[in-house]
Amino acid sequence: MPLNPFDLPDPMLRQMIRTMSPAALRRQLIQMADTLGDEAFGARMAREIVARTRPDQAIPDTYARYRSLVRDGIEFFLSQISRRRMLDLVISQLAMDADTCCQERLLALAQRFPTLHKLGQLIARHPDIDPAVRGWLINLENGLYGTNPDKLEVRIHAELGSTGKAANVHVTPTILAEASVGAVIPFHWQPSPDGSLQHGVFKVLRPGIRRHLNEELGILGKTAVFFHDHRTRYPLKDFRFLEIFEDVREMMIHEIDLAAEQRLLGEASHFYADMPDIRIPRRLPLSTSAMTAMDHLDGPKLLDADLNGPQRKRMADLLFTAVVLNPLFSKYNSSLFHGDPHAGNILAVFTDESTDPAIGLVDWSLAGHLARSDRVETVHLIQALLKNDLTGMCDAIRSLAMGGSQSTPKPRKYLRDLISGWMHEPANKRLPLVKQTFRLLESLSMEGLVFPADLMLFRKAIFTLEGVLHDLWPAFDMDAAIACHLMALVQQEFPLRLVNLLFPLADRPEKYTSLISNQDLQFLIAHQSINALFASSHRLMGPLMGWNRAIGVAWCPG
DSSP states (O other): OOOOGGGSOHHHHHHHHHHSOHHHHHHHHHHHHHHHOHHHHHHHHHHHHHHHHOHHHHSOGGGGGGHHHHHHHHHHHHHTSOHHHHHHHHHHHHHSOTTOOHHHHHHHHHTTOHHHHHHHHHHHHOTTSOHHHHHHHGGGSSOOOOOOHHHHHHHHHHHHHHHTOGGGEEEOOOOSEEOSSEEEEEEEEOSSTTSOOEEEEEEEEOTTHHHHHHHHHHHHHHHHHHHHHTGGGSSOTTOOHHHHHHHHHHHHHHHTOHHHHHHHHHHHHHHTTTOTTEEOOOBOTTOBTTBEEEEOOOSOBGGGSOOOHHHHHHHHHHHHIIIIIHHHTOSSSEEEEESOOOGGGEEEEEETTEEEEEEEEOOOSSEEEEEHHHHHHHHHHHHHHHHTOHHHHHHHHHHHHHHTTOSSOOOHHHHHHHHHHHHTSHHHHTSOHHHHHHHHHHHHHHTTOOOOHHHHHHHHHHHHHHHHHHHHOTTOOHHHHHHHHHHHHHHHTHHHHHHHHHOGGGOOGGGSTTOOOHHHHHHHHHTTHHHHHHTTOGGGHHHHHHHHHHHTOOOOOO
């Protein structure tokens, strides 16, 4: 039986690593794999890697009940990878210093697997994740992972050859940014002989990503089935492993579909055309189905920009409006939103036109669309939470859940009990309304309810953005921002609202950009619920009182 390096005491193992070349170590491991067979070898090495990376130690006591889930999930996932990737992983882990901490080992492991990389990023962006966990997982954001830029340059020139424009393009073999699947390389080009020099960036997939991802997506499905079949071992009740892992699978497929991202860039440019302070990279004609060429939005991350206090506050307002409010209260039947607004995807673009920067939104590989019907029900849920209307909450949630193709809706009493229990948690009542709304949906999804995938992606986008907003302007008030936006919309809708007073059958929420009908607005005012929403926006009370007189509702601000 060939020697298993992991069986050696650490001093002997370190000595072996120092004296044995990587090629010799690989031959030793290949002999072991040949003797055991691939399945047994994979299972054995997966156990050894988990023992060496020690994920249990990386998870703080706050999440102690999830340690077995993380450990078993990593071990099962690794046991399914190909022999070649397992050999590379084992050699890379053995090459690390024996005293390397578990966090560094896990990061190094995640960076080799796009799906694990993405899962780590998603965990890091959750607003309530333990700061210690976020502190080390955040290193998965926009790092440099050792991809050879020369190999990327060769691929770029091969793609340019198909466009017939390679002679006019100069590629700089420097990686500006690298993510779980792609890398960004700068270039400059001259579109025509008498044209000016223009600067842009190419986005290309990292070498081997498609092959690796095809393997991992299959393994991810097997991992979901593994957890589903052994669900009683883990504290997640009716958590739908299969659906959640399918969401991750869809997310990764979108990220490698560069042609789709190119279409989204065009759609985003159209969507934000009336917001000149929001910049979207322009797709350039050098693009191919395997490579995106686009404008280079030159500027630092917004959080790193040299801004004074008032500027940071204005940027927070603009960012929240662009990423959350405009998609939620859009004039379009299907509204576009950025699905991954983390700090690395939000730039400060300075121009000569203003002392304030514009905001650049980059990386549209992950985006979604909100149907008007789902937005109407989401606003219904916000109103019900504002009024503490349990029946209204149930109605909105049942509509949203059925929109998510739930074949067996939960009984109304069961749903009321779930919502009531959630609402009685003091911490939940203190959340801003938008966050409260999507936290409730998140909690219910953990109980087995299924909601539209893009709506849940929007939820993730809001939670991701929340951390950016806090770092940008800690005093940012989501509720006040919603109040200002809604009142502006209601004022614009006055003529239509007055007409619909005469035709009440036409007074439906979907007829208004604000998604609030006259009846909704009247009910909010009559019950003084609106005071809570507009408490910090006294200047908005005048328009409301004028509207109040118009519809004949008595209202005395409390």
